[in-house]
Structures are given as structure tokens and as C-alpha cells.
Amino acid sequence: MSGGSGGTGDSGVEGLRPTVGGMLAHRVPDLGALELLLAVARLGSLGGAARELGITQPAASSRIRSMERQLGVALVDRSPRGSRLTDAGALVTDWARRIVEAAEAFDAGAQALRDRRDSRLRVAASMTIAEYLLPGWLLALRAGRPDTAVSLHAGNSATVAERLLSDEADLGFVEGLTVPSGLDSVVIGHDHLIVVTSPAHPWARRRRPLEAGELAATPLILREKGSGTRQVLDAALGGLARPLIELSSTTAVKAAAVGGAGPAVLSELAVGEELAMRRLVAVPVADVSLARDLRAVWPTGHRPVGPARDLLSLTRV
Amino acid sequence: MSGGSGGTGDSGVEGLRPTVGGMLAHRVPDLGALELLLAVARLGSLGGAARELGITQPAASSRIRSMERQLGVALVDRSPRGSRLTDAGALVTDWARRIVEAAEAFDAGAQALRDRRDSRLRVAASMTIAEYLLPGWLLALRAGRPDTAVSLHAGNSATVAERLLSDEADLGFVEGLTVPSGLDSVVIGHDHLIVVTSPAHPWARRRRPLEAGELAATPLILREKGSGTRQVLDAALGGLARPLIELSSTTAVKAAAVGGAGPAVLSELAVGEELAMRRLVAVPVADVSLARDLRAVWPTGHRPVGPARDLLSLTRV
């Protein structure tokens, strides 16, 4: 940092780069090794973990060893009567669990994208829900009904309605202020838009809530006009949101906000991780209603039954 | 969920198994492939992404192709003037980003465990902080000060104090009700213990907050006596917490709660992900003070300077 003992500039952390991609795969063990480590942690034995994963004991031994070499840390204490994690190993295992859980969500989602034809449950969902909530629901569904093959189509509200009405989907999920006509719905949750900035921005330390006027007067990093997020914000402010820049994906908006380009307005679903890690800070807002309902939808009269009902029951508050 | 068409036991989702390990690595592309996909998404070109990752264009082409084969979904639209993500590709990329972000946190943490000797900043932290918060801070620090080598030791409050006082660490982090003597501290955040249940538990739908007496009267899934979490709970309830089972790690408690064994009391830091994914539900609690401070600590009089101050400034609210 500023040099050892020198002072720290206030916004010393510039982090504008988008995480300078690369080389991660060479420094992080692959998923198989991480799964193996979790199994060792759970079973207390290399050989047992090997059996569980369907490989031989020497394979497990060698893999754990090369993971230790790669990380430069001893992870397990071996003894002739089993293996236990070292302190560092316990920490590494907890961090590894996050990766594996993200991979499980990925897998659940990816299978739904693949299983087009023979699916017993065809879901159509808006992007935000498909991106942030569905993988978790699919994991839960898989845990309870391992044999339910799900297919997923992601689009906007209109597409979701269309697929439901043309019997290309059994259950839909939309977020927004209105329910497409021809559909029944039930509210399954709420999404709040929140104002976020990088921790370096003056608003990050603000305690007094922002007023609507103040928000409307400040140039913001926004999704493009027409996006669901933007619609809610414009409605709340009376169509007055002033863009600093307009970007076409939630990801791009997040990246710009993290980089310190300015305040952004985003779904709280989209920034949970960033808030937890302090890469972004939520700014309190007064008297502006930035909530929107998350709804499950289906063709009027056709209440969900079977797998659709199973999934629905996982999502209700 | 209730059954497909036949009846389902109310807690039809039995998911007691700890995610039935295995085979994930065969269904999820490896980290290198995911990084490549993110680069393609960002740059709009296979060749460009290849250059960024330091591989050749055919390698990138082949790798993306085999990822598409593995997932059974077309991810990118190739054209003679570049490549764009398909709709499914955009969704997959967003899911992939989660995995990569978890891997980045892993990497940041793992490097701190490795860089023992020549570190410019030696950190000692309690387990909860080391597990959930430090990786994010280290990432932020790396973004702002790429050349700061950090070493990390994780232990309990007493260990942290010991290392600071014997000059084996420059900066410490502890959670708990008291500050070890000989140390100065500053509060950097708060951790709330929360009551959680699986979504199937009656409390999950409860709106009226739990009273202290009610909580004390109910058998709970708890950490072992003596753990930091347990101390706070016992203090809040007046030493009355009734264990349903006692487990020796946060992870085990979480797993039991997710499996529906009963209500558990856990740090909100530990269950953020589970709440977001609805694997657990928070139960409102009245008039029980389950907060504890998160503090940065250092030897009395030795205010953090240099890298320690840099890190500290990332963590303050």
C-alpha cells in the first residue's frame, strides 16, 4: 500500500480491473480434488473417501498430497488409524465447500438447460429469478424428488407468459409490477432494489437516508431503459432516473459500481455476495418504494399439480 | 412439497444426506474452462479470450466446444466477426461466475495460509472471521495492493491475543463479548446469531417473534458448550439453552438444520447462502440480544500502520 509506513489515501483501493482473469485454475485445486477433501473431512479417512468417490485409495492419497503441494499447506494429519484435518485443512475445507456448493448450483441449473425433451417439469423464468434463485430451488427439488427431470427456459415476462399459454411450460416465474394477462399467480417473495456504491464513495458512510429527490438528481449507473429493474426505478421516481451510464446487464452494472464509477441501483438478489464481502455498500433510502413482487405464474385455471406443485411449494415464503 | 399426485409426507424433502458427494467434477466444467467462458463473455471473442489467458486460439475453441458438449447446450454463437453468448450461455456464465468468485476467495485465503515467512502482513483471526470474512478482505486488499503478502493464522480469541502479544502477528480479528487484555480494539461490524430451521419446520412460517422463554424451552441444535456461539446464546438466555444435539462444527450444525433435525442457532455469517437459497429460514426472535461485536485488535499502543492499516481500512464499516 502506500508504502509501508506512509499514509493510506482514502480511496487507496482502486480495484477498477474486472478481476484480471486468469491462472486461477493453476492455483486452485480442481473440483474433483475439493470434493475428495470434503469427503475426507466427513469420513475421517482417505481410503473411505476414495471408496465413496469410486476411486482407489492410492489415487486419493496422491491427489490429496498433490493438493497439499499445490497449496503449500498440510491439510490432513495421517495416522495408521485414519486421517484428520489440520487446522489449516479445516479452514481450507470450509472455503472449498463454497466452491463445491456453487458448482452444485451450476450443475442443477445446467441439467435443466439440457433436459429439453423428456422433462416432467418445464419451467420458464425471468432472468433474475433464473439466475439467482432457481438453481437453489432445483437443488432442493433434486434432494426431495431425485427423479424429477426439469427443463428451464429463461426470458422476459412476455416470453414466460407466451410459453405458458402455448403449453411449452408448466410453471413460470416472473418479477415485476404486473401479471401478464391469462395467467394466475401467487406471490412467492419480494425483491427490493437497493442503492449501492463502492465502499470508497461518500454515500457508503452515509447514515441519513437518501430522499427520492436526491436520488433522482444524482447520475446513477443503471440498466438500460426497458429493463425490469429500470422500470421499477423509473416508476418509483416518476420517470426521472438520471443515468450516469446505461449498461445492458446486471453484471456490467455491478462491475462498474464495484469499480467505483458511481452509485448503482440493483436488485438485492444480485448483490448479496458483494455486500457480504464489502465490495459494495448499501445506501439507506427513504420514502421511495423500490420493491417488486416475485411471482409464480400459470395459465388461468390450471393450478400446478405434480412436479410443478412440488417446485412451487419449495419457493413459497 | 406435497406429492406429485400421490401423497407426500409433509417433510417429503428428506435431504439428510450431506449432499451425497461425488461425480460433480464430471458434470461441471473445470475452473479453467469457466474462466475461459467468462473471458469470452467479456471480450466477445474466442481468440481474444485465449490471448488473455495465455493460451492459443485453437485451445480456447476446443475447450469451449467440449464444454458445450459436456453441458449439452450451445453457449456461444460464433461468427466470422466474433462470438457472442447465447441466451443459455449468458445464464451459464452467470452461474459460472459464482464458482469462479468462490475460487478467487479460496485462492486469496490459501495464499495467506502459505506465505508464512516473508509476509509483510501477519494476520491472526478467529475461525468465524477467517472462514467467512477474511477471504473477501484479502481479495479487496489484493486488488488495491497487489504486492502485499499476507499470512494468516486462525484460532480462538486466546490464540489470537497470544500471537499478537508475542509479535507473531500484526493484526488480529476476534468476535465475542470481551476483548482480551493487553489489546486495543475497534469494532468493525456486528454478528447476529439467528434462529434457523428448515423450511418444513412449523417455525419457518411463524410471524410472531419467539420469546426468550420459548427459545430456552425448545431443544435446539447447538455448537458444543464453550464455543463462542454457544457462549453468546447462553449469556442471552441466562445459561438455559437446551440442546437437542451438540455438534462440534458450524458446518455440522448447518447440515443438521438443513436436514430438518430441528431449529438451530447460528451466526448470520454462516447461513447467508442457505437463507438466500431457502435451504434454511430465519425465525424472528423478540427481546433476546444475540449480537456480538466483531473487532480488529492489536497490542495496546501499537496502532496498525502500513499493510495492517490498509487491511483495517477495508474492514471498517
Added chain:
DNA sequence: CACCGCTCATAAGACCAGCTTATGTCCTCA
């Protein structure tokens, strides 16, 4: 109109990581 530059695809060979089988060592318990 032909050329240059960009894109991606294909093919052939090198290399390496991880797997398996077979065996050895250490410890514990009966």
C-alpha cells in the same frame, strides 16, 4: 476486384495429470 486482417475450425503430435494394480510399512487389537 483482389488483398489484408480479423474471426473461428480442423488436424496431428507432444505432454502431463490422474488412474489402476501391485506391493510395502506402520500401527492396533486380539
Added chain:
DNA sequence: TGAGGACATAAGCTGGTCTTATGAGCGGTG
């Protein structure tokens, strides 16, 4: 003291991923 469990070591095989070399489509430009 011998059986059994757990981990380590060694040798050979295999598959995936890399590289180099080359082909082919599209688009702007002199």
C-alpha cells in the same frame, strides 16, 4: 504373533489439453 486397517510408493496406461500448422468465411479498403 498374526490379522486387519490405513496410508505410501512404484510402474505403466490413458485421456484430455496443449501446441503448431493450416484452411475457410466475412468485411473493409486501395
